[in-house]
Amino acid sequence: MGMIGGGKDAFIGAVHRLAFNMDGQIELVAGALSINPEVAVESGRNLFLDESRIYTDYKTMLDKEAAMPAEKRIDFVSIVTPNFVHFEPAMMALEKGFHVVIEKPITFNLEQARQLKAKVEETGLELLLCHTYTGYPMVKQAKQLLQSGALGKIRKVYVEYPQGWLSTFLEGTGQAQASWRTDPKRSGKAGSMGDIGTHAFNLAEYVTGLQVVKICADLNTIVPGRMLDDDGAVLLNFNTGASGVLMATQVAAGEENNVKIRVYCEKGGIEWKQEDANTLLVKWLDKPVEIYRAGTGYLNSLASHNCRTPAGHPEGYLEAFANLYRNFALTLNAKISREQPKEEWLDFPSTEEGVRGMAFIENVVKSGQSDHKWISFEV
Ligand SMILES: NC(=O)c1ccc[n+]([C@@H]2O[C@H](COP(=O)([O-])OP(=O)(O)OC[C@H]3O[C@@H](n4cnc5c(N)ncnc54)[C@H](O)[C@@H]3O)[C@@H](O)[C@H]2O)c1
Numbered sequence: 001m002g003m004i005g006g007g008k009d010a011f012i013g014a015v016h017r018l019a020f021n022m023d024g025q026i027e028l029v030a031g032a033l034s035i036n037p038e039v040a041v042e043s044g045r046n047l048f049l050d051e052s053r054i055y056t057d058y059k060t061m062l063d064k065e066a067a068m069p070a071e072k073r074i075d076f077v078s079i080v081t082p083n084f085v086h087f088e089p090a091m092m093a094l095e096k097g098f099h100v101v102i103e104k105p106i107t108f109n110l111e112q113a114r115q116l117k118a119k120v121e122e123t124g125l126e127l128l129l130c131h132t133y134t135g136y137p138m139v140k141q142a143k144q145l146l147q148s149g150a151l152g153k154i155r156k157v158y159v160e161y162p163q164g165w166l167s168t169f170l171e172g173t174g175q176a177q178a179s180w181r182t183d184p185k186r187s188g189k190a191g192s193m194g195d196i197g198t199h200a201f202n203l204a205e206y207v208t209g210l211q212v213v214k215i216c217a218d219l220n221t222i223v224p225g226r227m228l229d230d231d232g233a234v235l236l237n238f239n240t241g242a243s244g245v246l247m248a249t250q251v252a253a254g255e256e257n258n259v260k261i262r263v264y265c266e267k268g269g270i271e272w273k274q275e276d277a278n279t280l281l282v283k284w285l286d287k288p289v290e291i292y293r294a295g296t297g298y299l300n301s302l303a304s305h306n307c308r309t310p311a312g313h314p315e316g317y318l319e320a321f322a323n324l325y326r327n328f329a330l331t332l333n334a335k336i337s338r339e340q341p342k343e344e345w346l347d348f349p350s351t352e353e354g355v356r357g358m359a360f361i362e363n364v365v366k367s368g369q370s371d372h373k374w375i376s377f378e379v
Contacts (some may be wrong), residue, residue, distance in 0.1 A: 005081035007033035007043030015078040025329035032058040066096040106354030113360035117351035128328040135320035138280040141303035157244030160253035174200025183297040191228025197248035210238040219368030
């Protein structure tokens with residue numbers, strides 16, 4: 001693979017490397033690792049990339065790699081740049097025949113997401129969108145359980161993502177990750193709702209299998225001087241008549257990454273928290289609560305496929321990320337060998353989820369800024 005962004009000046013690129021190195025399916029052989037050419041070169045050297053495949057811009061990387069013999073050139077690129085540098089490299093990579101891994105939110109705006117989806121369909125190439133929380137085994141357990149109907153019809157969905165790291169005007173200090181996330185020219189129309197609200201939205205649709213059809217949003221900018229929302233809540237209506245609440249904030253002082261989802265059905269409900277990721281609670285109306293644990297023998301097929309360690313040896317964020325990459329790599333290998341990928345491998349987020357994530361951002365901002373709060377969820 002080749003990587004775009006993710007040099008020594010970056011946050012998430014290093015997490016990707018830890019994750020895709022976990023299974024020995026993927027090797028990083030090329031990179032345009034930073035917007036700063038010196039950092040790009042130094043980062044490539046630190047990772048022992050061949051000098052000829054350390055690039056100082058992604059266009060050159062894609063051109064030169066595409067001109068190499070098939071057995072030598074990269075199979076896919078991983079795009080781990082800020083939101084405003086997602087669409088162009090992704091389109092270019094697809095046009096040159098490379099599969100794509102891309103960070104969320106998929107693009108800068110909804111129209112770009114639609115175009116990217118069309119390009120993926122036209123080329124027949126694969127795209128993995130990094131909604132990390134869908135990679136956790138206990139999230140997959142919850143998904144299969146809810147969608148089996150064992151708990152009855154879904155009635156309520158409560159999903160929340162509180163962080164506290166933007167409780168002060170951090171962008172004023174020049175901190176890189178805060179600076180672009182709070183800048184509408186680089187982040188997009190939304191702040192916290194785009195950065196972490198899209199994860200919560202994706203998680204809600206993923207585990208329930210339902211689709212949001214109407215929303216009512218309340219967006220706030222709590223920290224003075226900030227240009228985008230840093231806090232908000234959204235009421236949700238789903239296509240089956242179920243309803244829910246989504247909360248995303250980056251000013252919940254003291255919170256880390258407290259992603260949590262609860263879904264209630266006719267006979268009971270589920271509860272999962274990423275800060276206790278190996279546990280899934282199943283609550284029943286008429287019997288005691290059940291505690292499911294990762295790595296055990298009683299998990300369903302989707303969860304078991306995504307477990308790596310025996311019960312009691314905790315799996316976490318890196319393994320969830322690794323599951324996205326492994327499923328993507330297994331799918332690519334199957335396609336290259338002209339075999340049918342297994343259903344469990346194909347269970348990774350892609351362009352459909354990307355388009356819905358961008359629609360979430362646009363609809364939430366529209367509702368948040370309007371006096372007519374309830375609006376249809378336009379995609
Ligand atoms: N899935 C997750 O859980 C998760 C977590 C964090 C970040 N993200 C997403 O990952 C992306 C990056 O976030 P981050 O926090 O790592 O950002 P960052 O600011 O830490 O790093 C961005 C990197 O992109 C590079 N870059 C910028 N423009 C470039 C260009 N034109 N060519 C090559 N490199 C370029 C920078 O030099 C830097 O290396 C964002 O889209 C963000 O939303 C996802």
